[in-house]
Amino acid sequence: MSSELHEEIRRGEEGGRIHRAVLRVRAFSNRHPALRVLHKGVVTVLGGVFVLLGIIMLVTPGPGWLAIFLGIGLWSTEFAWAHRLNQRVKRLALNAWRWWSNIVSEWRLRRARDKPHHLVQGPRHLRATAPDSNENSTGTTGFRSRS
Numbered sequence: 001m002s003s004e005l006h007e008e009i010r011r012g013e014e015g016g017r018i019h020r021a022v023l024r025v026r027a028f029s030n031r032h033p034a035l036r037v038l039h040k041g042v043v044t045v046l047g048g049v050f051v052l053l054g055i056i057m058l059v060t061p062g063p064g065w066l067a068i069f070l071g072i073g074l075w076s077t078e079f080a081w082a083h084r085l086n087q088r089v090k091r092l093a094l095n096a097w098r099w100w101s102n103i104v105s106e107w108r109l110r111r112a113r114d115k116p117h118h119l120v121q122g123p124r125h126l127r128a129t130a131p132d133s134n135e136n137s138t139g140t141t142g143f144r145s146r147s
Contacts, residue, residue, distance in 0.1 A: 005094070005097060009090070009094075013043065022077060025039065026039065026077070030091075042076055043074055043075070043077060044075070044078070045080045046071075047071040047072070047073075047074035047075040047082075048071065049071070050067050050068070050070045050071030050074060051067070051068050051071035052071075053067050053071075054067030054068030054069075054070070054071060055065070055068065064082055067087070069086075072085060072086055072089075073086060
């Protein structure tokens with residue numbers, strides 16, 4: 001599972017259609033000082049709106065953390081501090097994911113190791129187990145015979 005996560009992060013960092021479009025817009029806006037200021041202002045305001053909406057959505061229904069990270073991601077296209085914050089959060093999230101994956105795998109290993117081996121897997125009505133000597137007064141064991 002961890003390799004899939006690393007592969008997805010690698011693909012996201014390579015950039016795609018949206019990343020190339022953002023780079024084209026930035027290159028276009030860098031040609032003129034007024035466009036540069038306008039572009040930086042739009043990114044700043046839009047990132048702030050997403051972060052504020054995310055904070056509001058933390059206490060109301062909605063994807064609060066997603067909006068916060070989207071806003072910080074927008075800011076990181078223009079501000080070095082936001083890019084560093086984004087990298088730090090990504091590193092912390094990966095470490096937390098690795099820690100949690102290790103905990104879960106230890107639980108699963110321990111559960112498989114400590115599982116009673118006399119139990120038979122599957123639905124109860126399909127288990128083929130030998131009848132016990134716990135017969136009731138009528139002489140039947142309670143197991144249905146398959147015909």
